[in-house]
Amino acid sequence: xxxxxxxxxxxxSLAKLxxxxxxxxxxxxxxxxxxxxxxxxxxxxxxxxxxxxxIQGIExxxxxxxxxxxxxxxxxxxxxxxxxxxxxxxxxVVE
Amino acid sequence: MNILGLSAIEIAEKIAAKExxxxxxxxxxxxxxxQTDDAINAWxxxxxxxxxxxxxxxxxxxDSLLSQGKKLPALAGVPVGIKDNMCVNSVKTTCASKILYNxxxxxxxxxxxxxxxxxxxxxxxxxxxxxxxxxxxxxxAFKQTKNPWNTRCVPGGSxxxxxxxxxxxxxxxxxGSDTGGSIRQPAAFCGxxxxxxxxxxxxxxxxxxxxxxxxxxxxxxxxxxxxxALFDAIKGHDEKDSTSYKMEYESSYEEIDNFxxxxxxxLTEYMGEGVTNDIKQAVIDAKAKYESxxxxxxxxxxxxxxxxxxxxxxxxxxxxxxxLSRFDGVRYGYRSEGADDLQDLYIRSRSEGFxxxxxxxxxxxxxxxxxxxxxxxxxxxxxxxxxVVKGYEDAFSKxxxxxxxxxxxxxxxxxxxxxxxMSMYLAxxxxxxVNIAGLPAISFPGGFDESGLPIGLQLIGSKFSExxxxxxxxxxxxxxxxxxxxxxxxxxxx
Numbered sequence: 001x002x003x004x005x006x007x008x009x010x011x012x013s014l015a016k017l018x019x020x021x022x023x024x025x026x027x028x029x030x031x032x033x034x035x036x037x038x039x040x041x042x043x044x045x046x047x048x049x050x051x052x053x054x055i056q057g058i059e060x061x062x063x064x065x066x067x068x069x070x071x072x073x074x075x076x077x078x079x080x081x082x083x084x085x086x087x088x089x090x091x092x093v094v095e
Numbered sequence: 096m097n098i099l100g101l102s103a104i105e106i107a108e109k110i111a112a113k114e115x116x117x118x119x120x121x122x123x124x125x126x127x128x129x130q131t132d133d134a135i136n137a138w139x140x141x142x143x144x145x146x147x148x149x150x151x152x153x154x155x156x157x158d159s160l161l162s163q164g165k166k167l168p169a170l171a172g173v174p175v176g177i178k179d180n181m182c183v184n185s186v187k188t189t190c191a192s193k194i195l196y197n198x199x200x201x202x203x204x205x206x207x208x209x210x211x212x213x214x215x216x217x218x219x220x221x222x223x224x225x226x227x228x229x230x231x232x233x234x235x236a237f238k239q240t241k242n243p244w245n246t247r248c249v250p251g252g253s254x255x256x257x258x259x260x261x262x263x264x265x266x267x268x269x270x271g272s273d274t275g276g277s278i279r280q281p282a283a284f285c286g287x288x289x290x291x292x293x294x295x296x297x298x299x300x301x302x303x304x305x306x307x308x309x310x311x312x313x314x315x316x317x318x319x320x321x322x323x324a325l326f327d328a329i330k331g332h333d334e335k336d337s338t339s340y341k342m343e344y345e346s347s348y349e350e351i352d353n354f355x356x357x358x359x360x361x362l363t364e365y366m367g368e369g370v371t372n373d374i375k376q377a378v379i380d381a382k383a384k385y386e387s388x389x390x391x392x393x394x395x396x397x398x399x400x401x402x403x404x405x406x407x408x409x410x411x412x413x414x415x416x417x418x419l420s421r422f423d424g425v426r427y428g429y430r431s432e433g434a435d436d437l438q439d440l441y442i443r444s445r446s447e448g449f450x451x452x453x454x455x456x457x458x459x460x461x462x463x464x465x466x467x468x469x470x471x472x473x474x475x476x477x478x479x480x481x482x483v484v485k486g487y488e489d490a491f492s493k494x495x496x497x498x499x500x501x502x503x504x505x506x507x508x509x510x511x512x513x514x515x516x517m518s519m520y521l522a523x524x525x526x527x528x529v530n531i532a533g534l535p536a537i538s539f540p541g542g543f544d545e546s547g548l549p550i551g552l553q554l555i556g557s558k559f560s561e562x563x564x565x566x567x568x569x570x571x572x573x574x575x576x577x578x579x580x581x582x583x584x585x586x587x588x589x
Contacts, residue, residue, distance in 0.1 A: 007462075008458070011458050011461050011462050011465070012458065014461050014465070015416060015420075015445075015457050015458060015461040016420075016423070016438075016441045016442050016445050017442065017445055017446050017449070017454055017457065017458065018442050018443075018446040019446075019454070027455075027458075030455065030516050030517075031455075031458060031459065031462070033516070033517050034408065034455075034459055034516065034517065034520075035459075035462070035472075037404075037405055037408070037517060037520075038405045038408065038409050038463070038472055038476075040402075040405050041402060041405050041406060041409075041472075041475050041476060041479055042471070042475065044399075044402060044479065044482070046475060046478035046479070046482070049478040049481050049482060050478070050481055051474055051477030051478050051480070051481065052477055052478075052480040052481040052484060053308065053477055054308050054338075055294060055308070055480075055484060055532060055533035056294070056295060056338060056533070058337070058338065061337035063334060069202075069335075071201055071202070072201065075201040076201055078199065078201075079197075079198055079199060079201075079426065079427035079428070080425075080426055080427065081424060081425075081427075081428070081429075081430035082430070088425055088426055090425055090437050090440060091434055091435070091436050091437050091439075091440055092436070093436070093437050
């Protein structure tokens with residue numbers, strides 16, 4: 001299928017990405033090539049074939065409701081770009 | 096003693112015999128890294144003091160076990176390189192991405208913990224394609240790893256640093272991860288042995304997720320015996336990974352000499368167009384070798400395998416788009432300066448932090464999961480996956496093992512495919528179907544092409560057949576010397 005620049009911009013917005021205007025043409029063309037390649041799947045008959053999302057077919061794996069791993073708050077927060085006390089800090093969300 | 100001339104198993108044997116110490120061995124490899132890595136760039140992060148300190152602690156435990164007359168783990172004291180997508184407590188783990196440029200994990204991945212329990216020494220972190228997305232390690236945000244056999248060529252990817260490090264004798268062993276060939280393809284390009292285990296045999300806890308239903312950690316070594324011992328060290332059930340199998344795990348290393356003369360099928364789908372003649376010839380030569388060892392070899396076809404590559408790129412990208420949504424500049428990693436509001440912070444941090452290939456995959460994955468395209472692409476790929484699984488099941492009712500090339504070509508030139516995403520994706524032709532079906536497969540050296548670059552062969556087995564794969568490669572390696580060749584001896588990087 002053909003891919004348009006508008007579609008690429010829309011997909012980017014869903015993925016919280018911004019594609020530079022100057023790269024948009026190249027990106028659109030590449031997406032189109034890859035999706036054309038993916039289109040080759042449409043040549044096969046999958047009538048009556050069940051999808052396999054996971055090869056193990058496992059369902060819920062249950063465990064006791066406990067908290068065995070305790071991480072040190074300081075250590076976890078040491079990776080935070082910005083923090084206030086024991087919280088991650090982000091730009092103001094509500095006006 | 097020439098430590099670098101020893102295999103991982105031989106090193107462990109000399110340590111157990113008190114002829115070497117973990118510290119001496121670790122120092123020898125650190126020396127090679129410092130002398131050669133300017134030319135190879137296999138490593139992102141090596142801290143000599145950290146590695147030596149670990150080696151000293153390990154040696155103390157070894158001494159204590161030996162003094163009590165106790166048996167050592169098979170790889171006690173042997174150093175190992177770690178692909179930079181596995182968390183090592185308090186050691187920088189970047190996934191070769193700007194978005195994780197400063198991330199220091201507060202915990203160990205289970206595979207790392209298991210290696211340490213087996214008294215192995217962590218040498219450092221190896222380079223990779225950003226978030227393991229790529230087949231050349233050219234998508235690393237930090238450096239370009241070179242192929243030790245020819246430094247104008249790529250080492251393969253995404254575990255290119257791990258493969259190059261083992262090939263260049265910078266480490267006797269390394270860990271990689273394989274989502275669509277990321278262990279087997281670089282092993283082939285660098286002339287080393289690499290195992291992609293059955294999905295669910297090695298815990299993924301602490302492995303930065305790319306495509307969760309396909310990702311699997313596995314070992315690199317010069318030979319099958321080293322891979323077997325390292326696989327034994329890291330595998331096993333882990334309650335922190337609910338997809339890890341709860342069962343009795345046998346030792347593949349103890350079975351390494353138990354060659355079972357399996358019936359082998361040559362997989363015709365990977366012997367056709369796009370595969371070079373040198374590589375096809377290497378498969379034919381290996382067939383003759385196995386026949387001389389008493390194996391029955393027949394040709395076998397699984398026509399649905401042609402669906403695996405498009406299905407793989409849809410499924411892996413879809414899973415990646417979901418997994419990589421966690422990188423938003425809030426809790427860890429790169430945060431863009433000067434964002435106006437929270438949405439802007441997400442968009443800017445992600446757009447500035449991710450490289451082009453990662454963005455491409457996130458975009459492709461987001462597209463195929465979009466309402467309107469979900470059935471046409473994602474669901475269709477899941478159905479193709481069912482057909483691939485069934486195709487392999489049918490094949491394994493006729494033969495024990497499948498033999499085919501690990502890659503369609505030998506290592507390509509740096510820069511050759513970077514402007515053409517599709518041609519890079521085709522480098523995974525012979526490997527992705529194995530991940531789609533969750534099977535184990537091993538890549539091992541099978542000769543050299545006309546320009547002297549290593550050729551990788553691949554054996555694929557049914558679920559949990561690692562011991563059979565490893566002993567079958569071991570039998571081949573007892574009869575050949577390809578796995579013993581060194582880049583320096585062949586005129587590659589010194």
